[in-house]
Amino acid sequence: MSDIYYQAPARSGDNIESLADAVRQAFNLTHQDFFPVVPFVELGLQHMQPGIEFDIVEGDLLGARMGAVNPLTGAFMIREDVYEGAVRHEPRHRFTVAHEAGHALMHVGTLNRVPIPGAKILTYCDPEWQANRFAGALLMPRHLVWHARTIDEITTRFGVSREAAKARIKTLKIGISI
Numbered sequence: 572m573s574d575i576y577y578q579a580p581a582r583s584g585d586n587i588e589s590l591a592d593a594v595r596q597a598f599n600l601t602h603q604d605f606f607p608v609v610p611f612v613e614l615g616l617q618h619m620q621p622g623i624e625f626d627i628v629e630g631d632l633l634g635a636r637m638g639a640v641n642p643l644t645g646a647f648m649i650r651e652d653v654y655e656g657a658v659r660h661e662p663r664h665r666f667t668v669a670h671e672a673g674h675a676l677m678h679v680g681t682l683n684r685v686p687i688p689g690a691k692i693l694t695y696c697d698p699e700w701q702a703n704r705f706a707g708a709l710l711m712p713r714h715l716v717w718h719a720r721t722i723d724e725i726t727t728r729f730g731v732s733r734e735a736a737k738a739r740i741k742t743l744k745i746g747i748s749i
């Protein structure tokens with residue numbers, strides 16, 4: 572989604588963690604390491620957020636973007652190769668799908684245009700920051716990732732990239748050196 576032009580209502584990290592926990596709870600996935608992100612966006616998301624229309628689209632429709640959610644209509648588009656990658660459990664693509672799911676849950680009908688395009692917005696109001704935090708929380712819930720001992724353990728158990736695992740370690744201040 573074009574991040575520069577929109578701001579979201581402020582959300583704390585804790586608020587977003589709770590939202591991701593609620594999603595897992597709604598699908599009985601609280602204690603499961605590997606979150607099935609593709610079935611979730613295809614079959615589950617609409618039940619949580621009516622009005623979301625999930626669609627797989629060819630690359631040129633989205634330009635350089637891998638996915639997008641229209642904050643006005645709820646159209647949720649994932650580029651075909653990203654979708655296929657996520658189906659194959661490729662970590663980077665799984666994260667992208669989870670990120671867009673965050674937009675779908677938090678930002679449809681809630682965004683406001685930034686008065687001056689390109690103006691700096693507060694982190695807590697930044698839709699991209701919020702969607703990234705949501706993706707990290709959904710794929711690596713606090714209560715499950717907290718006791719991990721190594722980056723490799725996190726990437727294997729949760730189906731995430733090393734970069735995503737490191738970012739999560741930093742965010743939660745987990746005692747693993749990165």
Ligand SMILES: [Zn+2]
Pocket residue numbers: 572670674698699702
């Ligand atoms: Zn985004």
